[in-house]
Amino acid sequence: MHRHEGHDACHTGVGDMLARAETICRERGLQFTPLRRDVMEAVAEAGKAQGAYDIAEKLSARGKRVAPVSVYRALDFLMEQGLVHRIASRNAFIPCPHGHAPGEGVVFLICRTCGVVDEASSEELEDGLDRTLKRAGFTPAHSILEVEGDCGACRERRQDS
Amino acid sequence: MHRHEGHDACHTGVGDMLARAETICRERGLQFTPLRRDVMEAVAEAGKAQGAYDIAEKLSARGKRVAPVSVYRALDFLMEQGLVHRIASRNAFIPCPHGHAPGEGVVFLICRTCGVVDEASSEELEDGLDRTLKRAGFTPAHSILEVEGDCGACRERRQDS
DNA sequence: GGCAGCGGTGATACACTGTAACATTCCCGC
């Protein structure tokens, strides 16, 4: 379980993500089926967060029809394995370039201009949250930290014009 | 705009919330209509987060039918005024006992056992988030911080049994 | 071989959440 400080710079390629997913499943004795692979690929190759219905459409477009319910099941599986995250504020899904468990002090940075979702994490933030929860007498099980705003690239682009 | 450190202990009564809502609207030259009042009341008197359709049902039960769309409009208004918050992970709404603007370093603590949603905020958490965002070169516009887990009361209750 | 059990998938239907579009009402200022 590795950690990052600040911006998430390790933009893994689609092929790498699939390979890693397969490895993880094999290690855990789980099946990385064709459907799960296709869904993982669809999420990974999209530049931004994808809705379940978008994924279903995308997979159906290349031949065999895939029902949304199948996509949801595959997504549930991939989320349990920490390979995909759900963005609650968008009802959409993104690939996870690392392998962290859910609720681990990771913040999602959602650019409202270009739609790209990035991850950031820091000890500092996590500690602050932990202490705040402890003071409130609350035992966390799962956290959702999402910030909507403008990413650096989009802000610069706006200033140019 | 007052601040809290730690657990939110100021559990305002329903009557107080309504009075405060009315005052705020009058101060801002906005209408606190009967519908808005009813929706505010429904949200305030429920012990836990309410879905928009729950509210519509509740209001319809006592006589005149209220369509969900009307509830949504009232909720939008109340959210703009900071009187109500939306819990993204539950698609539900809670009253806000304070008067903060959205995205102000407030964390929602959602008890997965009893369903009660509490608010907590701290400078520490907010600073940690700010610094993390700055390092990532991200300009925040709106934050969603929600933690699901067990509140103190439910944890104790479980240990008793 | 036959057979129960189980995980994964297909397929249909449905529930829940949210919004668009347009009609109506009410109130305020002129």
Add this chain to the structure above:
DNA sequence: GCGGGAATGTTACAGTGTATCACCGCTGCC
């Protein structure tokens, strides 16, 4: 009275997610 704006009513619909049952392929077991 009359135009105009804000709030609400009404209908329809889009988007998101789940329940249910059937089926298939595999494995272990008798």
